[in-house]
Amino acid sequence: MSEKEQVITPEVFDHLVQLAALELDEEQADYLRRELNSQLSAIRELEAIQLDPETPLASHGVPYDGNNSPALREDVWQACEDVEAITRQAPQFEDGYLIVPDIPHTPLE
Amino acid sequence: MELCDLSAVEVRDLLLEKKVSAVEVLDACQARIDAVDGRPGTLEPGGETKEDAQRVHAFITRTPELARAQAEAVDKQIAAGEDSGPLAGIPFTVKDIFCVKDTPSTAASRILANFNAPYTATAVERLQAAGALMLGKVNLDEFTYGSSSESSAFQPSPRNPWDTTRVPGGSSGGSAASVAAGEAFLSLGTDTAGSIRQPAAFCGVVGLKPTYGRVSRYGLIAFGSSLDCPGPLARNAKDAALMLQAMAGPDPRDATAATLDVPDYLAALEKDIKGKRIGLSPDYFQITFPQADGAYSQQPVPEEMRAAVLHAADIYRALGAEIVEDVPMPNTRYGIPVYFVISRVEAASNLHRYDGVKYGYRTQQAVGELKDLYRKSRGEGFGLQPKLRILMGMYVSAAQYSEQYYRRALRVRTLIRRDFEEAFDPQGKYRLDALLTSTTPTSAFPIQDVYGDSVLMQYADQLTVPANHAGVPGISFPAGFGADGLPIGLQLLGPDYSEATLLQLTHAYEQASAGAEWRKKRPAVLEVR
Numbered sequence: 001m002s003e004k005e006q007v008i009t010p011e012v013f014d015h016l017v018q019l020a021a022l023e024l025d026e027e028q029a030d031y032l033r034r035e036l037n038s039q040l041s042a043i044r045e046l047e048a049i050q051l052d053p054e055t056p057l058a059s060h061g062v063p064y065d066g067n068n069s070p071a072l073r074e075d076v077w078q079a080c081e082d083v084e085a086i087t088r089q090a091p092q093f094e095d096g097y098l099i100v101p102d103i104p105h106t107p108l109e
Numbered sequence: 110m111e112l113c114d115l116s117a118v119e120v121r122d123l124l125l126e127k128k129v130s131a132v133e134v135l136d137a138c139q140a141r142i143d144a145v146d147g148r149p150g151t152l153e154p155g156g157e158t159k160e161d162a163q164r165v166h167a168f169i170t171r172t173p174e175l176a177r178a179q180a181e182a183v184d185k186q187i188a189a190g191e192d193s194g195p196l197a198g199i200p201f202t203v204k205d206i207f208c209v210k211d212t213p214s215t216a217a218s219r220i221l222a223n224f225n226a227p228y229t230a231t232a233v234e235r236l237q238a239a240g241a242l243m244l245g246k247v248n249l250d251e252f253t254y255g256s257s258s259e260s261s262a263f264q265p266s267p268r269n270p271w272d273t274t275r276v277p278g279g280s281s282g283g284s285a286a287s288v289a290a291g292e293a294f295l296s297l298g299t300d301t302a303g304s305i306r307q308p309a310a311f312c313g314v315v316g317l318k319p320t321y322g323r324v325s326r327y328g329l330i331a332f333g334s335s336l337d338c339p340g341p342l343a344r345n346a347k348d349a350a351l352m353l354q355a356m357a358g359p360d361p362r363d364a365t366a367a368t369l370d371v372p373d374y375l376a377a378l379e380k381d382i383k384g385k386r387i388g389l390s391p392d393y394f395q396i397t398f399p400q401a402d403g404a405y406s407q408q409p410v411p412e413e414m415r416a417a418v419l420h421a422a423d424i425y426r427a428l429g430a431e432i433v434e435d436v437p438m439p440n441t442r443y444g445i446p447v448y449f450v451i452s453r454v455e456a457a458s459n460l461h462r463y464d465g466v467k468y469g470y471r472t473q474q475a476v477g478e479l480k481d482l483y484r485k486s487r488g489e490g491f492g493l494q495p496k497l498r499i500l501m502g503m504y505v506s507a508a509q510y511s512e513q514y515y516r517r518a519l520r521v522r523t524l525i526r527r528d529f530e531e532a533f534d535p536q537g538k539y540r541l542d543a544l545l546t547s548t549t550p551t552s553a554f555p556i557q558d559v560y561g562d563s564v565l566m567q568y569a570d571q572l573t574v575p576a577n578h579a580g581v582p583g584i585s586f587p588a589g590f591g592a593d594g595l596p597i598g599l600q601l602l603g604p605d606y607s608e609a610t611l612l613q614l615t616h617a618y619e620q621a622s623a624g625a626e627w628r629k630k631r632p633a634v635l636e637v638r
Contacts, residue, residue, distance in 0.1 A: 005403075008504065012504075013500075016500045016503055016504055017500070019503055020457075020487075020496075020499045020500055020503055021464075021480065021483040021484050021487055022484060022487050022488050022491070022496055022499065022500075023484040023485050023487070023488030023489075024488060024496070028493060028496070031493060031561075032493065032496055032497055032500060035497055035563045035564070036497070036500060036501055036504070038399075038403070038562075038563065038564045039449050039497075039501055039563060039564055039567075041403050041564075042399065042405070042445065042446050042449055042564055042567075043446045043449050043450055043505070043514060043518075044446075045405065045442075045443065045446045046443060046446050046447065046450075046514075046517055046518060046521055047517075049443065049521060049524070051517065051520050051521070055520040055523050055524065056520070056523055057516060057519035057520055057522075057523070058519055058520070058522040058523040058526055058578075059335060059519060060321065060335040060365075060580060061321055061335075061522070061526050061577070061578055061579040061580025061581065062320060062321045062322060062367075062579075062580035062581075062605050064322075064365075067368075067369070068322070068367040068368055068369050068606075069364070069365075069367070069368060070359065070361070070364060070368050082227065085227035086227050086468075089224060089225065089227070089467070089468035089469075090466070090467055090468060091465060091466070091468075091469075091470075091471035092471070098466055098467065100466055100479050100482065101476050101477065101478050101479050101481070101482050102477065102478045102479065103478065103479045104478050
C-alpha cells in the first residue's frame with residue numbers, strides 16, 4: 001500500500017495513540033499503523049453496498065422483546081460479601097483509598 | 110482406549126454404576142495432561158525448546174487441589190446415594206477469559222496476569238453446581254483477539270494435538286486442544302466471530318455457539334459485548350447437549366440472558382430428523398481472500414471442504430431430511446468488514462477500564478502524573494492485538510468518521526441478519542431448519558504462517574462470523590480429514606434458540622458416520638507417546 005493510499009497518516013496515528021492512552025515504541029507503532037491501514041482497506045468493501053437510508057441500525061442480532069428479556073427491575077442494594085477481595089487487587093491501596101500519582105489541575109476555559 | 114478418551118456421557122454412566130470413581134476419572138485426566146501437555150503458558154521470556162514443539166500447552170493455570178476436593182465430594186455423594194448432579198465427576202477446562210473466584214483470571218494478557226477474580230462467572234458456577242470438576246484455566250488469544258491462540262502473552266501458546274506444528278485455532282484454542290487430546294471431557298469457551306467453532310473444526314471436536322443470550326455472560330471478561338457467546342466444546346453432540354443443559358438459562362446478573370425456558374437437549378437428540386429442511390448456499394461455497402496487492406479476490410472453497418459438505422448433505426438426505434439448494438445469503442461476504450468495525454468499537458470501549466489503578470498491571474517505571482501512569486501501564490500491559498483493536502475502535506467510532514464506518518457497519522449488520530431471517534422464515538420460500546456449510550476456509554494452518562497479518566487472520570473466521578452478527582446459533586462438528594491429515598469441520602446454523610435442532614442434526618450425522626474409517630484416527634500426540 002503506497003503512502004498516498006494510507007488513510008491513517010503518522011499524524012492521525014499519533015493523535016489516536018494519545019487518545020487511547022498508550023505508549024508505543026517505534027517498532028510497535030510501525031506495525032500497528034500498517035495493520036490499521038490494511039484493515040481499513042478491508043472495511044472499504046462496505047462502501048460498495050447500496051444501502052437504503054431507511055435500513056435500521058442493528059446494535060445486536062437477536063431481537064429483544066417481552067418474551068425473551070427480563071422486565072426492568074428496581075435497583076436493589078446488596079452488600080459486598082468480601083470487600084477486601086476487591087480492594088486487594090488494586091496495585092496501591094492505603095487507608096481505604098486507591099493511590100494514584102499527581103492529577104494536574106487544569107483551569108476550565 | 111483409556112478412561113479419559115471416553116465421552117462425558119459414557120463416564121457419567123460408569124460413575125453412576127459405581128464402576129469407576131470420580132477420583133479415578135480425575136487421575137486419568139491429570140495423567141494425560143502430565144503426559145502430553147508440557148509446561149503451561151508463562152510470561153517468562155525464553156524461546157521454545159524441542160520438547161515444547163511436541164506438546165499441546167493447553168493450560169495457563171492448573172487447579173489440581175480444587176479438582177481433587179470436588180472429585181472426593183462427588184464420590185461421597187454417589188456412595189451415599191445422593192443426587193450428585195448431571196455432570197458429577199466430569200473433568201472440564203475453562204477458557205481463561207472467565208472469572209473464577211480465587212483463581213488467576215488472566216485473559217492471556219500481561220495486564221491481568223496478577224488478577225485473582227473475586228467472583229465466579231455464572232456459566233462456571235452452574236457447571237460446578239452440576240458436579241463438574243474444574244481442571245484449570247486454558248490458554249487463548251490475548252483477550253480472545255485472534256484465530257490461532259498465538260497472540261497469548263502466556264507462551265508457549267497451545268498447539269494442535271493432531272499435528273503440533275499447526276495452530277489449534279482460536280481464540281478458544283486451549284479449550285479445543287484440551288478436549289481433543291483427552292485432557293478434559295468438556296471445555297467452556299467463547300465465540301465472538303467463530304472462536305468456539307473454528308478451533309473445534311481445527312482440532313476435530315464439537316463446538317457449539319449458542320444463540321446470543323442463551324448462556325449468561327456474567328463473569329466473562331468482555332470483548333464484543335453484542336457478539337460474545339459462551340458455549341461448550343466436547344467430543345460429541347451428546348456431551349455438548351449435556352453441558353449446554355447445565356449452563357443455559359436466564360440470569361438475573363445478565364440483562365441480556367434470555368428469559369426463555371431451556372428445552373431438554375438430550376431428549377431432542379433421539380428424535381427423527383425426517384422432514385428437516387437443510388439448506389446449502391452458494392455464498393458459503395465462496396471465500397474471500399486478501400491479496401498481496403491489497404485487492405480482494407473471491408474463490409471457491411477448497412474442493413475437499415466442498416466435498417465434505419455435499420457428502421454430509423447426502424447423509425442427511427438418506428436419513429429423510431430435505432436438502433434445499435441455492436439458498437441466497439448475499440451479505441455473507443461482508444461479515445468480516447462489518448466485524449472489523451463493530452467488534453473494534455466494542456473492544457475499545459471494554460478495554461478502557463484497564464488503567465493500572467483499580468486492578469491488574471501497573472507500570473514499575475517512575476511516573477509524574479496520572480496520564481503517564483495510564484499510558485505506561487497500558488503500553489506495557491497490553492500486547493499488540495489489544496492495542497490494534499483499541500486504535501481501530503477509536504478511529505471508526507470518532508464523531509467525524511462514525512457515519513462512514515460504524516453506523517454503516519451497523520446497517521450492514523441488519524442486512525446480514527435479514528439473510529438468516531429469510532432463510533429460516535417458517536412461512537418463507539426456504540423454510541430452513543438449518544444451513545449446512547464448511548466451518549472454515551482451510552484446515553489448521555502452520556504456526557507462524559498467518560500470525561502478524563491481522564487481515565488474513567481475521568478472514569479465517571469468514572464462514573463463522575455472520576452468525577455472530579445475526580445472533581443465531583451455530584455448531585461445528587468433525588467430518589473427516591483433509592489431504593494434509595488434519596480434521597475438517599462442518600457447520601450447521603439455525604434460527605434463534607434452535608440449539609436442540611442443531612444438536613439433533615449433529616447427533617444424527619455422528620450416528621450415521623459412526624463406522625467410518627476416519628473415526629478410528631487418533632491425535633498425533635497420543636500416538637507418539
